[in-house]
Amino acid sequence: MRDLAMVHDGAILARDGRVVAVGRRAEVEQLGTTSAKVVDAGGRIVLPGFVDAHTHPVFAGTRADEFEERVGGATYAAIAERGGGIRATVRRTRAASEAELLKSARHYAGWFLRGGTTTIEAKSGYGLSLESETKILRVIRQLGAKGRLRTVPTFLGAHEVPDEYRGRREAYADAVIHEMLPCVTSEHLAAFCDVFCEPNVFPRAEARRIVEAARELGLGIRIHADQFSSDEGSLLAAETKAATADHLERTSTAGLEALWAAGVQPVLLPASVYQLGSSHYPAARRMIELGLAVVLATDFNPGSSPTASMPMVLSIACTHMKMMPAEAIVAATINAAYSLRRGAEIGSLEPGKLADFAIHDCDDYRELAYFFGRETAWKVFIGGTEVMPDGVEEGKSGWRQ
Ligand code: NIG
Numbered sequence: 001m002r003d004l005a006m007v008h009d010g011a012i013l014a015r016d017g018r019v020v021a022v023g024r025r026a027e028v029e030q031l032g033t034t035s036a037k038v039v040d041a042g043g044r045i046v047l048p049g050f051v052d053a054h055t056h057p058v059f060a061g062t063r064a065d066e067f068e069e070r071v072g073g074a075t076y077a078a079i080a081e082r083g084g085g086i087r088a089t090v091r092r093t094r095a096a097s098e099a100e101l102l103k104s105a106r107h108y109a110g111w112f113l114r115g116g117t118t119t120i121e122a123k124s125g126y127g128l129s130l131e132s133e134t135k136i137l138r139v140i141r142q143l144g145a146k147g148r149l150r151t152v153p154t155f156l157g158a159h160e161v162p163d164e165y166r167g168r169r170e171a172y173a174d175a176v177i178h179e180m181l182p183c184v185t186s187e188h189l190a191a192f193c194d195v196f197c198e199p200n201v202f203p204r205a206e207a208r209r210i211v212e213a214a215r216e217l218g219l220g221i222r223i224h225a226d227q228f229s230s231d232e233g234s235l236l237a238a239e240t241k242a243a244t245a246d247h248l249e250r251t252s253t254a255g256l257e258a259l260w261a262a263g264v265q266p267v268l269l270p271a272s273v274y275q276l277g278s279s280h281y282p283a284a285r286r287m288i289e290l291g292l293a294v295v296l297a298t299d300f301n302p303g304s305s306p307t308a309s310m311p312m313v314l315s316i317a318c319t320h321m322k323m324m325p326a327e328a329i330v331a332a333t334i335n336a337a338y339s340l341r342r343g344a345e346i347g348s349l350e351p352g353k354l355a356d357f358a359i360h361d362c363d364d365y366r367e368l369a370y371f372f373g374r375e376t377a378w379k380v381f382i383g384g385t386e387v388m389p390d391g392v393e394e395g396k397s398g399w400r401q
């Protein structure tokens, strides 16, 4: 993970949206025709677009009010218990139209692009009913269909037990399994299924039922695991051979070894630890030492992680989890791409792969994590087309519901 395969004074030749050649400028220049459009990066660094493998980008409203309460001492769990948290966002998202949600999601898509992200995994999970979950997944599809930010959709119907099913978790899991999953898969609305596995949300046995049903219908599996309690989620991910186990703030060595043995990739979300004011970061060094192909992602959502910035995530990963800057870049690109089963198409700049890349306003790759709190992308290309700065939705007004 420390080997970035850097090319100094390099160039890329792209044609029809794909990389044709990568190498020293003098060699690549000879391959281009006279009609080729030349983009001079001006000595800046060029990286594969970040692949943000864990986001929740479709929701209505914000939770700035809860943020203020948490700053004042309230806990995330206590706010969720009294009906705030995810359920507060669910009420607002159910009330919003598809067009309103698409408008806000496009606004946030601009934030991802500004950080140099070109693909996001995008979860539903603020609908928690057949109608609202499919509404969100259709928004995710339209977000990607615009030919800007690429999206990989994940169905997260088991994000929380909604108000109308309080105390009837099993009945809600039945609705996820028998009503939502068949509809989501028959309409090809998702590539993966995710479950928030926690003893007081979806405990392991309940989560396993949902995971097995999703697997049966052909979906890949990602699990919100061990964010607040140890090993329920990581053991479920290992047992069910999930693609990823995400969060892992509380995972023990036994849990990590189970992930390694089952070939599950850890997706670390240090911005959510930061935002919740915790210092309980996942054991990234231990995971890398074990040989796990660690992934870094934003977890962009209105509660625990309201950031779309991969450069910010890289900064926190280096300062608080002691990942080397090169390891953080690998975790945010090629490892993330493989976790989404897209490793052959995105995540690195190699001939035949999609020409998704960002030119960052830095002289040295380490500056990405060193300067923090700024967006570093100067220009961003998706499929060889410049999408930033030109293509970013400005959305100065009217995008909020
Ligand atoms: O990954 N923990 C569950 N889901 C999100 C939080 C969602 C929210 O607070 O709205 C997470 O942190």
Ligand code: FE
Pocket: 054, 056, 224, 299, 301
């Ligand atoms: Fe999440």
